[in-house]
Amino acid sequence: MDLNLIPEEEDEAQQEEQAHQGDAIDLNLIPEEEDEAQQEEQAHQGDAIDLNLIPEEEDEDIELNWFPEEEEAQDAQEDAEVQEAQEAQEDAEVQEAQEADGHGNPRGKDMTDKERHGVYFSLRVIELRDGQVHVYDKVRIATMLNVNLRTVTRIWNLAKRQLATGQEVDVSSKKNKSGRKRKGLDLSRIATIPLNNRSRIRSLARCLGVPRSTLHDRFQLQELKRITSTIKPTLKPQNKIARLKFCLSMMDERWISSPWPRFKPMTNMVHIDEKWYDMTRVKSSYYVLPGEEEPNRTMHNTHSIGKVMFLTAVAKPRYNEDGEMTFDGKLGIWPFVVQTEAQRTSQNRDRGTIELKPVKVTRPMCRDYLINKVIPTIQEKWPDGDEDTTIFIQQDNATPHVLPNDAGFLEAVAQTDLDIRLLQQPPNSPELSVLDLCFHCSLQSLTDCRAPMNIQELVHGVEEEFENYNAHKLFKSFMTLQAVMVEVMKDQGGNNYKMPHLHKECLQNAGEEIIGVYCSPELITDTKAI
Numbered sequence: 001m002d003l004n005l006i007p008e009e010e011d012e013a014q015q016e017e018q019a020h021q022g023d024a025i026d027l028n029l030i031p032e033e034e035d036e037a038q039q040e041e042q043a044h045q046g047d048a049i050d051l052n053l054i055p056e057e058e059d060e061d062i063e064l065n066w067f068p069e070e071e072e073a074q075d076a077q078e079d080a081e082v083q084e085a086q087e088a089q090e091d092a093e094v095q096e097a098q099e100a101d102g103h104g105n106p107r108g109k110d111m112t113d114k115e116r117h118g119v120y121f122s123l124r125v126i127e128l129r130d131g132q133v134h135v136y137d138k139v140r141i142a143t144m145l146n147v148n149l150r151t152v153t154r155i156w157n158l159a160k161r162q163l164a165t166g167q168e169v170d171v172s173s174k175k176n177k178s179g180r181k182r183k184g185l186d187l188s189r190i191a192t193i194p195l196n197n198r199s200r201i202r203s204l205a206r207c208l209g210v211p212r213s214t215l216h217d218r219f220q221l222q223e224l225k226r227i228t229s230t231i232k233p234t235l236k237p238q239n240k241i242a243r244l245k246f247c248l249s250m251m252d253e254r255w256i257s258s259p260w261p262r263f264k265p266m267t268n269m270v271h272i273d274e275k276w277y278d279m280t281r282v283k284s285s286y287y288v289l290p291g292e293e294e295p296n297r298t299m300h301n302t303h304s305i306g307k308v309m310f311l312t313a314v315a316k317p318r319y320n321e322d323g324e325m326t327f328d329g330k331l332g333i334w335p336f337v338v339q340t341e342a343q344r345t346s347q348n349r350d351r352g353t354i355e356l357k358p359v360k361v362t363r364p365m366c367r368d369y370l371i372n373k374v375i376p377t378i379q380e381k382w383p384d385g386d387e388d389t390t391i392f393i394q395q396d397n398a399t400p401h402v403l404p405n406d407a408g409f410l411e412a413v414a415q416t417d418l419d420i421r422l423l424q425q426p427p428n429s430p431e432l433s434v435l436d437l438c439f440h441c442s443l444q445s446l447t448d449c450r451a452p453m454n455i456q457e458l459v460h461g462v463e464e465e466f467e468n469y470n471a472h473k474l475f476k477s478f479m480t481l482q483a484v485m486v487e488v489m490k491d492q493g494g495n496n497y498k499m500p501h502l503h504k505e506c507l508q509n510a511g512e513e514i515i516g517v518y519c520s521p522e523l524i525t526d527t528k529a530i
Contacts, residue, residue, distance in 0.1 A: 113172040115145060119152055120159045120171050185210060187223060232495045233428035240493025242426040244527050247485040251524065260518045263482045265316070268386070269423075270331065270393045272313045272374060273435040274361065277444065277462050279306040279452050306455050308358050309336045310462060311366075312435055312443075313374050313393075317475045318383060327383045328471035334373050335459045336361050348454075356455045363400045370402055371412040379416050392423040396433060431484055431495070438477035443469060475514075476504045482517035489519070489527045 111119075122141055127133050133156065142149045155171050162169050185208075190198065193207045201219065205212040218224055235243075252264045282302050288294065299305065310333050317329040337356045345351040359365065370393075378391065395401050402409050404422040413420045430436040446465040452458040479502060487497040507514060 111145070111147060111151065111173065116155055116171045116173060119145070119155045120169060123152075123156050124159070182217075183214065185214065185218065187218065190224075233430070235428055235494060239426065239428050241530070243429055243432070243488055243493040244530060246426045246429070246432060247489050248524075248527060250482075250485060256524060257521075259521060261521060261524050262516045262518045263485070265516070266478055266482075267316050267318060268389050268391050270313055270315045270374075270378060270391060271434050272311065272370075272393055272395050273433055273440070274309050274311050274336075274398075275435075275440045275444075276307050276309050277447055277458065279455075279458050281448070284448075306452075306458060308356075308455060308458055308462075309361055310334065311336065311369050311373070312439070312466075313377065314435065314439060314474060316478045317471045325471060327381075329474050330466065330469060330471060331381055332373065332377045333463060333466045334369060335462070336365065336369075337455065337459065356459060358455070361400050363402065366400045367402050367406065367408050371408060375412055375416065375420065378420065379418060382418070387417060388419075390419045390421060392421055394423045394425055394433065396425055396430065396436075397427050429495075432481070432488075434474075434477045434481045437481055437484065439474065442473065442477075479504060479514055479517060486517060486519045486523070489523055492527075492530055 119141055123133050123137065126137050138149055138152045138156065142152045145152075159169050159171055189208060190204065193204065197203050197207050201216055202212050205215040208215065215224070219226075250263050250266070252262055255262045280297075282305070284297075286295065312333045313331040315327075315329040315331060317325055318327040320326050335356075336359050338359050339354050340357050342349050342351055342353045342355055349355065374393070382391070402422065404424065406422075409422065425432050443462075443465060446469070447462050450457075450461040450465075452461055480500070483500040483502055487500055488495070491497050502517070504514060
């Protein structure tokens with residue numbers, strides 16, 4: 001610094017020196033002049049700080065009470081208001097479109113999740129194809145689903161919000177998850193309750209200490225299931241061994257050592273058995289309309305309901321190479337009745353009228369039916385070409401049945417040109433006969449559709465239903481019999497198994513041919529070891 005300079009000259013020199021040195025401070029500068037120089041210096045240096053600046057002047061440019069959270073909330077509120085305005089405008093357009101198309105009051109219903117996703121998917125495809133979704137696109141979809149246009153609009157707006165935020169689109173209904181939570185109920189305690197207290201919802205709820213309605217709601221939610229338990233015959237060890245031997249005897253010896261053993265065709269088997277057919281049931285179920293009058297059925301005594309026992313004989317139906325049926329397997333059905341004259345006059349018939357009366361089934365009666373009805377029918381209806389094949393007549397071990405070495409039976413067979421033999425099925429094994437397994441129940445359901453007024457009408461109805469019975473169902477019954485034999489071998493000769501379902505109808509509709517039932521070689525080996 002030059003101390004001999006005149007102040008004015010010093011000012012000019014000082015300015016030139018500051019222009020070259022930049023950050024040097026002039027101590028002799030007057031404050032007002034310093035302000036002007038400071039402004040020029042800040043224009044060139046940008047971030048230089050003025051120590052002589054008065055705070056009030058700085059407050060005019062900088063707001064110290066600014067909060068970014070409040071600004072974000074305000075922006076979000078403004079966006080929400082804009083979105084509400086857009087949705088209100090869309091609702092107005094939707095209402096106008098509804099009134100124009102005449103769909104202002106569609107049938108109200110809860111849309112399924114599949115329908116809601118279908119609405120989103122359709123509108124999304126339209127948006128990707130056309131660039132935007134018009135109101136009449138929503139009208140078209142709402143018309144197809146028969147729902148309100150506002151419902152379609154809400155689903156689409158929900159999907160757009162999720163797409164805008166990058167979320168996975170989920171337009172499923174939340175109605176199932178609404179309401180208060182269910183009360184806690186430990187259903188595992190049911191396993192400790194005796195079965196005799198679990199036959200009704202009321203008794204089970206009493207044992208659990210809960211209201212009956214609560215337990216019924218859990219049943220509606222499929223947390224409980226109802227089963228039907230049928231009493232089965234008690235099997236002794238020798239009965240189980242006999243059942244296993246019988247099942248092994250039905251295996252085809254040509255395939256028993258192959259990777260997939262299968263049963264014999266069973267085309268030489270004739271199943272015979274007896275069954276009662278009633279004129280009506282004491283307890284029957286019907287489907288009626290809500291306002292329809294319920295039927296009032298009366299009878300003097302339920303023990304006087306007419307019934308007749310029938311002897312049924314069936315065999316396995318046969319088909320040719322083209323799939324045409326050549327033998328229906330329905331040999332015959334015969335009632336155990338006799339024609340007698342009425343002893344007295346009644347309101348239903350006069351004295352001396354010929355009427356049918358059921359008879360008691362004894363061994364001589366069974367022998368007579370076997371010799372005079374079953375064997376002649378087999379000889380008449382049996383397919384040609386199987387004269388040299390041994391025909392087995394399978395029957396259960398009922399006391400009236402004829403024994404295999406019966407003299408009358410052997411003499412009747414000797415008079416024919418067929419080799420017919422009697423085959424006793426294992427004791428306590430009704431499910432090993434196709435009649436007890438399937439056929440009798442199926443035929444009973446058909447005869448229940450009739451309303452016979454007397455024994456003669458009952459006999460005529462059963463015989464007619466037998467003749468009209470679908471032979472292909474009889475063929476499938478033999479497939480079920482083979483599947484049951486597999487389950488018997490799996491249970492080591494027992495009867496504690498569930499009825500197998502082969503889905504035969506599905507296979508038939510798919511065009512697959514049902515030949516027989518197979519089993520594993522390990523099962524055959526284990527059965528032989530037992």
